[in-house]
Amino acid sequence: MNVLEIQGLTKKFGDFLAVDNMNLKVREGEIFGFLGANGAGKSTTINMISSLLRITKGEIRLLGKDIAKHNRFAKMNIGIVPQDLAIYEEMTAYENVHFFAGLYGLRGAELKERTFEALEFVGLAERAKEYPKNFSGGMKRRLNIACAIAHKPKLIIMDEPTVGIDPQSRNYILNSVKKLNQMGCTIIYTSHYMEEVEEICTRIAIVDHGKIIAEGTKEQLKSTITDTKDIRIGYKSDQPVNLKPIRLIQGVERVMAQDQMLLIHSKAEVNNLNAIIQQLIQDEVEIRSLDEQAPNLETVFLTLTGRNLRD
Amino acid sequence: MNILQIARKELLIHLRDKRTFIFMIAFPLVLILILGTALTNAFSSNLAVGDMNLLYKDNIRNGQLASSWGQFVQASQQEGITFTKAAADEDGLKTVQDDQYTAYAELSDDGIKYYGSPKNAIENNIIQGMLTVYADKFNLAAAAFKADPSPSSVANITVASGSFGNFIQETSLNKDKQPGSIDYYAISMTTMIAFYACLPASALIQNERTRRTAIRLGASPVSKIEIFTGKVLATTIVNFLCIAIVVLFSRLAFKAEWGSHYISIALVLLTEVVLAVSFGLACSYLFNGGAARAFIFIVIQVISFVGGAYFPIDITSGVVHQISQLSPLRWANQGLTQIIYSDQASAAIPVIVLNVGLSAALLIVSGLYMRKREGL
Structure with missing residues (x-):
């Protein structure tokens, strides 16, 4: 069963086409990765699913119902975890969750119970009476999630829920996402961290210029680009490496230098490793490590969009 | 019910914001105290009149005139004027110059020569006025006697010319109730701070956008109109509560006059x-x-100034007058003054009608813009 179906979805801001005739299906029980560089149309799509923006053309169906006609039903069944923290600093953790859950029609004992459940789920039950200003970044992110799940939505949209937090909190959140999924929630997950997407998402869609340009499991996506390879060369050099001659080597498509590591994206059928090494030795670059890899999601994204996910 | 949820949240946030209370309560109370104390004299209609001492030299030979003068002296002493007869060799003018007496008068059958001290202008003017009245009365009686010397007429004239007193009669409108400086500033500062409620109100929706909570509110099954109504309700309650505290405190601590028509005042x-x-x-x-x-902020400053928040504006024509008529503070101040000092509870009605009418128009404008806007 499809939890979400998007057909011919279009959004225009004046003359600017932000979302262009998009079609997408999210099945029940999926953790659906929704990837796109900044300005690709990802947030606009999410905002239309959440009824924050009006649809210019097309249709969004949630659990089989058109959200334009059944707006309240749609809102009751969606939980949103915004990219930016959306909590009140003047209210305690408990009051924040209690307030937002109360907007979904929960009252009395049930509201109290759901509030505690949500806080417990994100590990903040013991700090329920504290104000968010006393929380770490990770705890605030967890509270941000608690505010979205207390009303037990069928679909949870998580827009970069791990941005700017420590690895421990990130792991906690990723485990929470998995747990929510096991509990029956369907999740749409966006992130700039490709390894997160690889770890938790069952299916992925890549959006670029307002259109879905690729969709499938991570294996399906990787298999679309069998003609390329990634070469990683660790080096030690006080001077910046001259990338120009490497780019001119046959088969090399892209070269990046980052943290004493050269990332070379090349055609798979061309054996150019020797030429690359010779060029580096000639430039007096001390090679420390060398690794040739099959394409990962990052490569897939780069190949399909021509941009890095963090661009 | 969602309106109440939104209102409850707003109340919680407002009530935890210390700045609200400092600004909406402490600020007007301090201003009432400072302006009310500093400008006490500007609101006082009482004039202090000092001792009135008249030194006079009596050269009257005419018996009727002497008798009349005696009656005048007697009546005037009851009004608080001291009459001292000068010794034959006393230099009356010098005693006035030396500030020993308020004025000096030389009486003779031909009239009164009067020398007043410029140092005591008010007292001097009073004595001069009373002597003028005395002289006019005596001259009138003398002229009437010449025209009709019959015994009945003489009797009437004698009574008329001899009846002195009530030289100055004060008549004023609302003589019992006039606002003092504390009373004035209690009203003007309260209405001014009431209007300052527009500042937090302007941030009601903006704050949700800044905090990013607008996304959550917009995605929740709560309509924009419910959010809007809940917020207006809570902000109104908090600000009215602050105003009520200012009124109560100014009445109890500063003894400011707020009259007895509490409902009318509260509604205004x-x-x-x-x-x-x-x-x-x-x-x-x-x-x-x-x-x-x-x-x-600019609007508040202008309407406060022309509305008489900082000092009374008595301009009755020109551009400033025209602008002042548009100030909601002026309507409120005038309405409250009438309610309190003229005992007219009905003076609240035009103010309430104007306030409610304008509020409805402004809320409709806001509502239309809100509907047009995507998101909150």
């Missing part, structure tokens, strides 16, 4: 707060970001 202030909140909200939709706040 409540509708003024509603007007301020509506104005603030409308500005937040009409102007972007900080521009709304800047515009509101």
Whole structure:
């Protein structure tokens, strides 16, 4: 069963086409990765699913119902975890969750119970009476999630829920996402961290210029680009490496230098490793490590969009 | 029910914000105290009259005139004027110059020569006025006697010329109730601070956008109108509460006069707060970001000034007068003054009608803009 179906979805801001005739299906029980560089149309799509923006053309169906006609039903069944923290600093953790859950029609004992459940789920039950200003970044992110799940939505949209937090909190959140999924929630997950997407998402869609340009499991996506390879060369050099001659080597498509590591994206059928090494030795670059890899999601994204996910 | 949820949340946030209470309560109370104390004299209609001492030299030979003067002296002494007869060799003018007496008069059958001290202008003018009245009365009686010397007429004239007293009779409108400086500033500062409610109101929706909570509110099954109504309701309650505290405190601590028509006063202030909140909200939709706040701040300063918040404005013509008539503070101040000092509870009605009418118009404008806008 499809939890979400998007057909011919279009959004225009004046003359600017932000979302262009998009079609997408999210099945029940999926953790659906929704990837796109900044300005690709990802947030606009999410905002239309959440009824924050009006649809210019097309249709969004949630659990089989058109959200334009059944707006309240749609809102009751969606939980949103915004990219930016959306909590009140003047209210305690408990009051924040209690307030937002109360907007979904929960009252009395049930509201109290759901509030505690949500806080417990994100590990903040013991700090329920504290104000968010006393929380770490990770705890605030967890509270941000608690505010979205207390009303037990069928679909949870998580827009970069791990941005700017420590690895421990990130792991906690990723485990929470998995747990929510096991509990029956369907999740749409966006992130700039490709390894997160690889770890938790069952299916992925890549959006670029307002259109879905690729969709499938991570294996399906990787298999679309069998003609390329990634070469990683660790080096030690006080001077910046001259990338120009490497780019001119046959088969090399892209070269990046980052943290004493050269990332070379090349055609798979061309054996150019020797030429690359010779060029580096000639430039007096001390090679420390060398690794040739099959394409990962990052490569897939780069190949399909021509941009890095963090661009 | 969602309206109450939103209102409850707003109340919680407002009540935990210490700045609200400092600004909405402490600020007006301090201003009432400072302005009310500093400008006490500007509001006082009483004049202090010092001792009135008249030194006179009596050269009267005419018996009737002497008798009449005697009666005048007797009557005037009851009014608080001291009459001292000068010794034959006493230099009356010098005693006045030396400030020993308020004035010096030389009486003779031909009239009164009067020398007043410029140092005591008020007392001097009073004595001079009384002597003028005395002289006029005596001359009138003498002229009437010449025209009709019959015994009945003489008797009437004698009674008339000899009846002195009530030289100055004071008649004033509302002589029992006039606002003192504390009373004036209690009203003007309260209405001014009530209008300041437009500042937090202008940030009601903007704050949700800044905090990013607008996304959650927009995605929740709560309509924009419910969010809007809940927020207006809570802001009105908080600000009215602050105003009520200012009124109570000024009455109890500063003994400011607030009359006895509490309901009328409460309705005027409540509708003024509603007007301020509506104005603030409308500005937040009409102007972007900080521009709304800047515009509101300018408007508040202008309407406070022309509305008589800082000092009474008595200009009755010209541009300033025209502008002052548009100030909601002026309507409120005038209405409250009438309610308190003229005992006219009905003076609240035009103010309430104006406030409610304008509020409705501003809320409709805000509502239309809100509907047009995507998201909150």
